[in-house]
Amino acid sequence: MFMSKYIDSYQHKGLRKKLVDLLIEKGITDEAVLAAINAIPRHFFLDSAFDKIAYEDRAFPIGEGQTISQPYTVAYQTQLLQIKKMDKVLEIGTGSIYQATVLAEIGARVYTIERQKKLFEAQKNYFFKSKYPNIKFYFGDGFEGLPTFAPFDKVIITAAAPFIPPKLVEQLKVGGMMVIPVDEGDAQRMLRLTKQSDGSMKEESFEQFSFVPMLTGKNG
Ligand code: SAH
Numbered sequence: 001m002f003m004s005k006y007i008d009s010y011q012h013k014g015l016r017k018k019l020v021d022l023l024i025e026k027g028i029t030d031e032a033v034l035a036a037i038n039a040i041p042r043h044f045f046l047d048s049a050f051d052k053i054a055y056e057d058r059a060f061p062i063g064e065g066q067t068i069s070q071p072y073t074v075a076y077q078t079q080l081l082q083i084k085k086m087d088k089v090l091e092i093g094t095g096s097i098y099q100a101t102v103l104a105e106i107g108a109r110v111y112t113i114e115r116q117k118k119l120f121e122a123q124k125n126y127f128f129k130s131k132y133p134n135i136k137f138y139f140g141d142g143f144e145g146l147p148t149f150a151p152f153d154k155v156i157i158t159a160a161a162p163f164i165p166p167k168l169v170e171q172l173k174v175g176g177m178m179v180i181p182v183d184e185g186d187a188q189r190m191l192r193l194t195k196q197s198d199g200s201m202k203e204e205s206f207e208q209f210s211f212v213p214m215l216t217g218k219n220g
Helices: 012-026 031-039 050-051 071-081 096-108 117-122 166-170
Strands: 062-063 065-067 088-090 109-114 135-137 154-158 170-185 186-197 201-209
Touching: 012 031, 012 071, 031 071, 031 096, 031 109, 050 201, 062 117, 062 201, 071 096, 071 186, 071 201, 088 096, 096 109, 117 135, 166 170, 170 201
Parallel strands: 088 109, 088 154, 109 135, 154 170
Antiparallel strands: 062 065, 170 186, 186 201
């Protein structure tokens, strides 16, 4: 069936360029991150009702009480991760797949986990399988990670973590990095943890953000 939602018009491209300019103004400097955001039609990841506002720097509902992260947040987390081509990246919280697609567009091999069955199943459509064969989808509890595919070069958590999940630390390579928003009451502090050769984690602290909670167990 012809799906008008998957048309990327000049208008969409123009709005996307403006979004990229805004992200530059807000301090994003990583050229690969900016190029990925400029290349990916964010309106494909949203209900068609959001078509006209998909390129505003805002989070939007995606069902099941979840949200697609704000573009600034996606850019910020991706920039902190210093993604290189072929990096093996574990993402917790697939949601709309937008963040996973940004990582894949930069050339990472992405393993993404979602705990909401409905969101996991919604991901089995359209252009992903052909355009982004470097994204692999898993239904499960992100606190457990993916031990079968460990170790990872990078780990990104896209929900508010109540604490740093020990199994995700275990599944990170030495020299690898984890970017994680950790609860601080109403907001979360963005942390970047780098695994040292003795197994300890070097911790750097960045801005505050607001995410939906990281929850234990699977739903559905
Ligand atoms: N990266 C997503 C952001 C989605 S919001 C995007 O680009 O759209 C966070 C997502 O994390 C939600 O879909 C939520 O269901 C999921 N989530 C929360 N706790 C989780 C857990 N323990 N394991 C896996 N996914 C989880």
